[in-house]
Amino acid sequence: GDSVTQMEGPVTLSEEAFLTINCTYTATGYPSLFWYVQYPGEGLQLLLKATKADDKGSNKGFEATYRKETTSFHLEKGSVQVSDSAVYFCALSAGSNYKLTFGKGTLLTVNP
Amino acid sequence: NAGVTQTPKFQVLKTGQSMTLQCAQDMNHNSMYWYRQDPGMGLRLIYYSASEGTTDKGEVPNGYNVSRLNKREFSLRLESAAPSQTSVYFCATRGETSYEQYFGPGTRLTVT
Numbered sequence: 003g004d005s006v007t008q009m010e011g012p013v014t015l016s017e018e019a020f021l022t023i024n025c026t027y028t029a030t031g032y033p034s035l036f037w038y039v040q041y042p043g044e045g046l047q048l049l050l051k052a053t054k055a056d057d058k059g060s061n062k063g064f065e066a067t068y069r070k071e072t073t074s075f076h077l078e079k080g081s082v083q084v085s086d087s088a089v090y091f092c093a094l095s096a097g098s099n100y101k102l103t104f105g106k107g108t109l110l111t112v113n114p
Numbered sequence: 115n116a117g118v119t120q121t122p123k124f125q126v127l128k129t130g131q132s133m134t135l136q137c138a139q140d141m142n143h144n145s146m147y148w149y150r151q152d153p154g155m156g157l158r159l160i161y162y163s164a165s166e167g168t169t170d171k172g173e174v175p176n177g178y179n180v181s182r183l184n185k186r187e188f189s190l191r192l193e194s195a196a197p198s199q200t201s202v203y204f205c206a207t208r209g210e211t212s213y214e215q216y217f218g219p220g221t222r223l224t225v226t
Contacts (some may be wrong), residue, residue, distance in 0.1 A: 034213045045219045048219040051213065099162070101160070102147075105156055107156050
């Protein structure tokens with residue numbers, strides 16, 4: 003079945019540091035890939051997405067590129083802020099029912 | 115325009131009690147989903163509904179029932195709560211032309 007494996011946390015960075023959270027996937031067919039973010043006490047929000055190979059999703063300074071050859075969708079940001087502290091989930095959607103399969107989440111804490 | 119709302123926000127039950135978690139959306143979406151979030155497990159799909167009057171099991175349906183009352187509302191019922199059902203429950207919706215799911219704020223349920 004479909005699965006998503008993402009970097010285990012927690013990840014702790016200083017403000018303005020470079021962020022990478024690794025994500026790899028296993029899926030039949032050609033999935034769409036997503037990063038969701040969950041701020042403390044809130045539900046999940048879509049951060050960015052990519053629907054086909056070599057697409058780059060970007061939002062709020064975050065980027066991720068759909069790499070079919072390595073089945074990866076790593077999340078990056080050049081300079082993190084304290085306000086980026088949250089849990090980040092990598093997810094895929096494949097098949098006609100559009101169900102999402104999530105990774106386990108990575109807790110990011112950014113210190114001033 | 116409230117998006118996706120969930121009630122209650124918090125609930126404590128004793129083992130064997132029953133309750134219904136409510137979800138409503140004003141986004142005019144056909145598809146709705148129930149997930150549970152547990153530490154280190156990411157989000158797992160309990161049930162989903164592709165349209166009014168239809169429901170299907172997800173990854174972890176045991177111990178739950180759902181009702182798609184109308185296009186707006188999708189409820190999740192625990193008939194006899196167990197401590198293993200202590201979790202945070204999220205409802206989500208999806209529009210027809212997008213893979214993106216929109217999440218409610220969640221219900222934190224504790225079963226003692």
